[in-house]
Amino acid sequence: MARGDVCPICGRSDLEPHEIAGEGRVIVWTTIHVPPTRYADEAPYTVAIVELEAGLRTMGRLTGNAGRELGAHVRLRRVDPDRGPMFEAVESDAPRAESL
Amino acid sequence: MRDVSIAGVGSTSFGKLPDNGIVELATQACRAALDDSGIPRERVQALYLGNFIGERLADQGALAPIVARRLGLDGIPATKVEAACASGGIALRHGYLTVTAGIHDVVLVAGVEKMSNISTGDVTAALATAGDEWLEMRTGLTFPGAFAMVMQAHMARYSTSREQIAAVSVKNHDNGAVNPKAQFRKPTTIDQVVNSRFVAEPLRLFDCPPISDGAAAAVVCTADIARRYTSRGVRILASGQGSGPVALSGMDDLTSFPATVRAASEAFGQAGLAPGEIDVAELHDCFTIAELVATEDLGLVARGDSGRAAEAGETAVDGRLPVNPSGGLIAKGHPVGASGVGQVYDLALQLRGEAANQVAGARIGLAHSMGGCGAAATVHILARD
Structure with a gap:
């Protein structure tokens, strides 16, 4: 969703940004071994669909080797200007602390 | 709505075809489909051509008019259809719709892609545009x-x-x-x-x-016209x-x-x-x-x-x-x-x-x-x- 989009549920277009804590669970993941040319030097790397609070789903990179399992607890580390959301596994299932 | 048939089909081999460019592939498939149908090319009233990434991989846009001209069909409406890998299916649908609606009696439907001369990374990137x-x-x-x-x-x-x-x-x-x-x-x-x-x-x-090169084509027309030219027509139900x-x-x-x-x-x-x-x-x-x-x-x-x-x-x-x-x-x-x-x-x-x-x-x-x-x-x- 971006500013100006229409809400798929209520049809309104006066949407506003809303801050959320950047933690969630891995819905599915894949490790890319054959990359597109622009990321040729980065493969293998892992991409995952993460479900954040309130059921919001987003695609992002999963950095490091941990978290490659369904339901893994991950948190947003940063938003890369080219690659978008970069997640990392939360090593211990500590209470949610970090926010966007 | 009129009954619609496929009077003829044609296809190149699919594979690495280094000797054929994207236009040649499409033209070959269309000629084969016309020959198979027995319908003279002068009767073709429109071309719908499915193609996904010809601009990017074969440096060629405006593909439908180029192919129409190569077939000796200058002047007919020639339309390229793109919806990623469904491009060919949607081209067929458009051909079918114009015939069943009575806008055209005979149309040519084709699909083509040329990919094998491009690196895997570049093909991967081009496909990712879908x-x-x-x-x-x-x-x-x-x-x-x-x-x-x-x-x-x-x-x-x-x-x-x-x-x-x-x-x-x-x-x-x-x-x-x-x-x-x-x-x-x-x-x-x-x-x-x-x-x-x-x-x-x-x-x-x-x-x-x-990763493949290839083209396929079909002559789509009213069921009546198909029966006049061939005994091997296939109905689009x-x-x-x-x-x-x-x-x-x-x-x-x-x-x-x-x-x-x-x-x-x-x-x-x-x-x-x-x-x-x-x-x-x-x-x-x-x-x-x-x-x-x-x-x-x-x-x-x-x-x-x-x-x-x-x-x-x-x-x-x-x-x-x-x-x-x-x-x-x-x-x-x-x-x-x-x-x-x-x-x-x-x-x-x-x-x-x-x-x-x-x-x-x-x-x-x-x-x-x-x-x-x-x-x-x-x-x-x-x-x-």
Whole structure:
């Protein structure tokens, strides 16, 4: 969703940004071994669909080797200007602390 | 609405065709379809040409007018249709719609792609334009990666096994081995599939189609005109089309594509047929898992049962429901803009009783083409006239 989009549920277009804590669970993941040319030097790397609070789903990179399992607890580390959301596994299932 | 037939079909071989450019490939397929139909080219009133990435991989836009001119059809409306890998299926649908609506009597439908002279990284990047760049593809997701996620979701939800999914590749390679137009003419084994190298985990090389060149074409006209020129016409009983989320993160269920479900519902409704009445199907097996999901979305097997059905041989040429007797995209090849028309080429041969992997007594066939990871889909139901 971006500013100006229409809400798929209520049809309104006066949407506003809303801050959320950047933690969630891995819905599915894949490790890319054959990359597109622009990321040729980065493969293998892992991409995952993460479900954040309130059921919001987003695609992002999963950095490091941990978290490659369904339901893994991950948190947003940063938003890369080219690659978008970069997640990392939360090593211990500590209470949610970090926010966007 | 008028009854519509396919009076003739043509196809190049699919594979690495270094001697042919994109225009030559399309022209060859169109000439072959016209010859097959017996209809003189002067009667062709419009061209619909499916092509996905010709601008990017073959540096050629305005493809439809170029092909029309090469065919000696200067002046006719010539339209390129693009919806990723469903481009060919949607080109056929547009041809069908103009004839059934009475706008044209005879049209040429074709699909073409030229890919094999480009590096795998650049082809991967070009195909990825069928995804949502901002929301997803910029992360480095690829199309094999997208379907790897679908595969993982199907395995988790329905306990579909790695071997069941590999059975699709083995079946389609077996079928391709006897198709003279196919890119892969060699059988494979479950062991080879599950031990081939990873493209995007858990998806492996033998779960994927090759990078291909090729073109296919069909002459679409009123059933009356078809009967005047040929005794081998194939009726188009129904045409359905749907769209769905381009982004995977927007899918409610990663194991089903609403675009296919919608296109199928429309097509079965038009034809007044049920999935159980289909004798043979050419489905969009852009990856092994895609064939399994398609058989479920089309209602040919029950939800979650596709892996078992494939492993049990139900979708083999001699099975309960033969799927992709041509070898499918996996073995026949996947020149992406051509594939939707290529399926119709093979299906027409099946319904005429002329196919290499002939399904005994095939009378009603279904073609399913899909673009993106469920962004667009078409379903056509054909019948022996």
